[in-house]
Amino acid sequence: MAKPYYTPGSLSAAHYDMITGLDVRLRGDEDIYAGLVPEGGSVLELGAGTGRLTAGLAGRGHPIVGVDISPTMLAQAQARLAGLPEEVRARIQMVRGDMTSLDLKRTFDLVFLPFFTLAHVPAGAAWKNTFAVVARHMAEGALAACHLPRIEVMKLPPPAAKHLPVMDQPLPDGRRLLMFVKERTFREGVNRLDQVLEYAVAEPGGHIVQRSPERLTFYMSDPTPLAATAGLVLDRDPINLGDVGDVWVFRRA
Ligand SMILES: C[S@@+](CC[C@H](N)C(=O)[O-])C[C@H]1O[C@@H](n2cnc3c(N)ncnc32)[C@H](O)[C@@H]1O
Structure with missing residues (x-):
């Protein structure tokens, strides 16, 4: 019987960093997200996992909150944090939460959902709820980005x-x-x-x-009509990432 990904004892979670590190189709994703936020701007990452991008963006000077639903992935993120310089670690907060219902009662200069995170939930009400969460956490002039797979x-x-x-x-x-x-x-x-x-x-x-x-x-669908229900519009053409997915960038209408 197959267990879900990212659950306790799963080898996908235990070896996530090695497997992801080998995936050339993700090369350059951190640069894309860094290019969407002003210098020193705050970032919310939904589906932060083991903190691969969280640590990278904090290293570039961004205060960042990383949210994930999986305690197994968050435990690995904590191990990664322990190895970071104190100055970088101080910019990171990891939180257990569900991107479909989160309310941190604060806003950020960039909200992003990397590496197919949104595709983990059905492309209907769950996407609508997630876009509402995204919009609620966007500061004035902020952008939102989600990396989705190609059909x-x-x-x-x-x-x-x-x-x-x-x-x-x-x-x-x-x-x-x-x-x-x-x-x-x-x-x-x-x-x-x-x-x-x-x-x-x-x-x-x-x-x-x-x-x-x-x-x-x-799950995959055109995200634009579902993002529109949260008052978000496409900011530019989707950005190709490794020919297997695209980063869709949104702003407030
Ligand atoms: C492919 S991993 C991305 C991890 C990391 N950000 C990266 O890019 O390497 C997707 C993550 O989304 C998380 N996730 C899935 N559904 C979620 C939800 N409803 N709320 C928050 N996180 C979720 C999973 O636990 C997993 O850690």
């Missing part, structure tokens, strides 16, 4: 050989982390991609000692 990439078929890993990487302890795509189903009309990704840890001889099948679902 043509979501539609790609699963690999023909499910028993062959699509990722095989060494771990610091000499073992290897493998990833298999066990299921990948795209539902037309609702634009929903259901995946079961199985992570496995193999001994140096190849013997698999741990398996973790994990369910990851993405």
Whole structure:
């Protein structure tokens, strides 16, 4: 039985930073978000996870609040924070919360949802509620940004050989982390991609000692009509990120 991504004991969460670090399709995302906020401007990151971008933007001088729903991911963010220079750490606040209902009772110069975070919830009422949360936290003149997947990439078929890993990487302890795509189903009309990704840890001889099948679902839709319900309009053409997704930038109408 597959467990959801980012839950306790999941290998996706335990090795998130290594897996994400290998993903060339994310290269440059921090520069895009940094380019949307004035020098020293405050930032709210929804779906901050292990703090990959949170730490990066704080390092560039931005006070930032990182919100995530997963205690497992937030625990890793805390470990990352512990290794940062005190001056950078002082700019970061990590908060457990749900982006569909959050109310921090303050505003920011940039609100952003990186790496398909919005796509984790259904593209209907949950997106509307999230855009209302985004708008509520935007200061005068602030921008909002969300990175969403491209439908043509979501539609790609699963690999023909499910028993062959699509990722095989060494771990610091000499073992290897493998990833298999066990299921990948795209539902037309609702634009929903259901995946079961199985992570496995193999001994140096190849013997698999741990398996973790994990369910990851993405939803996609044109975000502009749902953003409009919160009074947000597109600020510019979507920014291509790695040919698999785009960063959609909004401002108040
Ligand atoms: C792909 S990760 C992005 C992590 C990090 N910001 C990055 O770019 O590497 C997506 C994150 O969204 C979080 N998430 C999913 N649904 C959420 C919700 N309703 N509210 C807040 N966070 C959520 C997940 O727990 C996960 O950490």
